[in-house]
Amino acid sequence: MAARVRALETILTQKGLIDPAAIDAIVETYETKVGPRNGARVVAKAWSDASFADWLRTDATAAIASLGYTGRQGEHMEAVFNTPDTHNLVVCTLCSCYPWSVLGLPPVWYKAPAYRSRAVIDPRGVLAEFGVTLPADTRVRVWDSTAELRYLVVPERPAGTEDLDEERLADLVTRDSMIGTGLARSPEAA
């Protein structure tokens, strides 16, 4: 595959259709600028600031943009909040739709058939493979991203975090907790 991609890049560059420096810039964007730390800051602010949480609930695209996170695969955002009664899980059964602007590029497992096939029929079995066991009476809500809306899960704020500022709260927000395949870390584990 390396040779095939190199051939493609060579042909397109020779024809003036792509600029290799633009490819470097795209890769650098997702390696250094756009990743799950963005989403973690959104969640930490929602935990800390009730009015921001309300804004996030009613107009996630604008609330997230106010922190500077916009753009490709984050044009139309929805935030879904976990509660003691309901756990949210996000999947794209049809391809690999994922909120790039807040989580960066999706992990391999998110794009692979095992997750995409089972998240909608056996979400608790999937969660167990991530080490997450929910109470039997917790409702599980799966969001299949079949259109252009991109979903960000706001995990529950862990206990014992009342004194933490947003930066330290963001350290507890894992990428998986914003997909729904994990929970936010407790301060003792962080």
Next chain:
Amino acid sequence: MNGPQDLGGQMGFGPVAPETDEPLFHAGWERRALGVTLAAGAMGAWTIDESRHARESLHPADYYASTYYEIWTKALERLLVRHGFVDEDELAQGRALRPGATPKRVLKAADVAAVLARGGPCDRAVEGPPRFAPGDRVRTRNIHLSGHTRLPRYVRGHVGTVEAVRGGFVFPDSNAHGGGENPQPVYTVVFAGRDLWGEDADPTLTVSVDAWESYLEPA
């Protein structure tokens, strides 16, 4: 299309394999595949819907044997040939042999940040009020199109409840095939797990999809 991409509820793929501290890319070529795919898309010759259709049109055996960056790369080759930018013999030889189609634009490094930050919003104004409202019971149509569609098989023919009206969006079924944007309202429709998967399903489970209006009829 009822293609290999439509995975909801399929079985046999084994456990999910999360990696601890997985790298963003697993090989150097994956970086270039990402960049080449995005840069080529920025020429503006095809829509995101056409590119999704190109990926799901891979032969199922090829699709399931490929990683996602491999799927992207193989589909990109098809798109470039289809739109006259590259010929098969050039792909085989790995070098340009002749000029091809002229793109609308070429993405320059200096513009990458702005282009990525702008993205490609797909919301569009639609005429008239939406047909359905939150709380309405709707049935997804039992349709099996040979072209691109975003209604997964596992919800077709099932009754669910409209939870939210999301506004108008480009209709992928036509846009993927050069048929225009034809925007329609999109709804979040939620289904009970037992309605989709039978009595043995998790009683706490609900699943939603985002469905264009023409996928739905009153229940």
